[in-house]
Each structure stands twice: as C-alpha cells, then as structure tokens.
Amino acid sequence: MARIIVMTSGKGGVGKTTVTANLGMHLASKNYRVCLVDMDIGLNNLDVVMNMEDRIVYTMLDVIEKKCRIREALVQDDCYPLLYLLSSGGLNQNLTIQLSQIKGVISELSTMFDYILIDCPAGIDAGFKRAVSCADEALVITTPHLSSLRDADKVITILSSYNITSKRFVINRARGDLIQDKLMFDVYDVGKTLGIEFGGVIPEDDSVITNTSDKIKNFKIALNRAFDILSDNIITGKKKLFDCTYKYKGFFGSIKKLLKRSV
Ligand SMILES: Nc1ncnc2c1ncn2[C@@H]1O[C@H](COP(=O)(O)OP(=O)(O)O)[C@@H](O)[C@H]1O
Numbered sequence: 001m002a003r004i005i006v007m008t009s010g011k012g013g014v015g016k017t018t019v020t021a022n023l024g025m026h027l028a029s030k031n032y033r034v035c036l037v038d039m040d041i042g043l044n045n046l047d048v049v050m051n052m053e054d055r056i057v058y059t060m061l062d063v064i065e066k067k068c069r070i071r072e073a074l075v076q077d078d079c080y081p082l083l084y085l086l087s088s089g090g091l092n093q094n095l096t097i098q099l100s101q102i103k104g105v106i107s108e109l110s111t112m113f114d115y116i117l118i119d120c121p122a123g124i125d126a127g128f129k130r131a132v133s134c135a136d137e138a139l140v141i142t143t144p145h146l147s148s149l150r151d152a153d154k155v156i157t158i159l160s161s162y163n164i165t166s167k168r169f170v171i172n173r174a175r176g177d178l179i180q181d182k183l184m185f186d187v188y189d190v191g192k193t194l195g196i197e198f199g200g201v202i203p204e205d206d207s208v209i210t211n212t213s214d215k216i217k218n219f220k221i222a223l224n225r226a227f228d229i230l231s232d233n234i235i236t237g238k239k240k241l242f243d244c245t246y247k248y249k250g251f252f253g254s255i256k257k258l259l260k261r262s263v
C-alpha cells in the first residue's frame with residue numbers, strides 16, 4: 001500500500017506545487033513508484049510544472065464517472081518512468097461527486113504505487129478538506145515569513161481533527177544569506193513556532209522557476225541536494241538538514257553575500 005502524503009500550507013504561493021513535483025521526481029529517481037495527484041481543483045497547475053499539460057486526456061472525474069479506467073487517466077513522466085500524474089481538472093464541474101468516490105480512486109491508486117503525493121489547494125475550505133481527508137500524512141509547506149507561518153500554524157491545528165498520522169514541516173524559499181545574519185527565521189525558530197516534526201529545507205533559487213521541462217538534471221546543485229535530502233527524510237524518517245548558509249561562510253562567502261545584497 002502507498003504512503004499517501006498531502007502537501008498543504010494554508011497560504012497560497014508558498015511552494016506546494018513546486019515541492020510536490022520535485023519531491024515526486026526525486027522519489028521516482030530512487031526507484032519508488034510515485035503518483036502525483038492534483039487536488040488543487042480551482043488553480044490546478046501541477047500538469048504545467050511537470051510539462052504534461054498537453055498529454056492529459058482523462059482526469060479523476062472521468063475515472064469516477066466510469067468513462068475510463070484509472071490507468072488510462074495516468075500520465076507517465078517522460079524523464080522518470082516510475083512517475084505519473086493524475087489530474088483532477090473538471091472535478092468542480094460536477095457537484096454531485098462525493099468524497100467517498102474520490103477516496104475510492106485514491107485507494108485504488110494506493111495498490112499501484114509506493115507514494116501518492118496530493119497537491120492541496122490554499123485555504124481551509126472544501127478543497128482543502130477533500131485533499132486532507134484522502135491522506136495519511138501531511139507535509140506542511142511554509143516560507144520563513146510571519147504570514148506564511150501563521151497560516152501554517154492554523155492548518156496544523158485543523159489537521160489534528162483528521163486522520164493524519166505524521167505531520168512534518170518543510171521550509172521553502174530559505175535564504176542562507178539572510179538566515180546567517182539573523183534577518184530571516186531559521187529552522188529552529190520555525191520548528192518552535194509550528195511544533196511538528198522537521199521535514200526539510202529548500203533554498204530560494206530562481207532555477208526552480210525556469211525548470212518546467214528540463215527536470216532535475218538541470219537543477220543547480222544546491223536545489224538538487226535540498227530535494228534529495230528532503231526525499232531521503234521522507235523515505236527514512238530521518239531529520240537531516242540542508243544547510244543553506246554554507247555558501248555564505250568564510251571570506252568568499254561574505255563577498256557573495258555582499259554581492260547578493262547589492263543587486
Ligand atoms: N524555492 C523556490 N525558489 C524560487 N522560487 C520558488 C521556489 N519555490 C516556489 N517558487 C516559485 O513560487 C511560485 C509559487 O510556487 P507554487 O509551487 O506554485 O506555490 P503554491 O502551489 O503553494 O501556490 C512559483 O512561481 C514558483 O516557481
């Protein structure tokens with residue numbers, strides 16, 4: 001049976017879709033069978049980030065309405081053969097769909113994969129409830145900013161009324177130069193605020209934005225390393241830390257920091 005993990009945050013734009021896609025790629029590159037499920041029904045863009053939008057023929061709605069079999073609705077990644085996407089596009093056009101039907105699809109998927117990663121919508125309304133109800137574990141994605149942390153904290157409180165056995169936080173868009181100068185919350189501050197287990201740290205890096213079709217082979221080393229550690233932490237339960245301050249240590253590090261700040 002698959003581990004079913006929902007990526008949630010409360011706040012929008014903090015990196016749920018980015019982490020879902022990249023964690024999926026890293027797990028698949030380690031020989032796990034992974035299915036990404038886009039449950040951000042209103043603003044679904046996981047297919048775009050995965051560069052699969054032209055290949056979606058059927059969605060979860062078609063599976064529920066028995067227009068196709070589940071295998072026909074899965075789109076295989078072109079770089080990682082163990083990685084698939086199930087789109088939920090169109091699900092909000094049919095208001096008669098029940099949560100039990102969505103859970104039925106997820107439960108069928110869980111017999112076919114090792115990991116199911118669910119991309120959750122922002123907010124805490126119906127779409128959030130639906131995504132969270134299908135999962136056993138949660139990764140709470142936050143940036144190291146007060147507004148994002150506050151929303152993450154609210155989500156964590158709400159998650160306790162669901163059947164979620166493991167909750168971990170992931171800090172996205174961490175800036176080593178600011179953390180080193182104590183101008184940004186670090187992993188210890190965030191851990192103390194959120195009070196759940198540590199999952200990983202992903203640095204702020206523009207290459208994540210331009211990476212839609214090139215996939216991880218073209219990622220900058222630091223970003224690759226951070227997602228590699230995150231995926232290892234998920235697989236093994238370890239709490240290894242990616243240190244995003246490392247480039248700013250020492251003499252050359254302080255020059256890099258000055259250059260970054262002067263842009
Ligand atoms: N670590 C990062 N470094 C730089 N940009 C990032 C990073 N993570 C996400 N982004 C960018 O932030 C924007 C929002 O990310 P996204 O994953 O769509 O957030 P969400 O799914 O939570 O709304 C996207 O343009 C994405 O490319």
Ligand SMILES: [Mg+2]
Pocket residue numbers: 016017018040045119
């Ligand atoms: Mg998103």
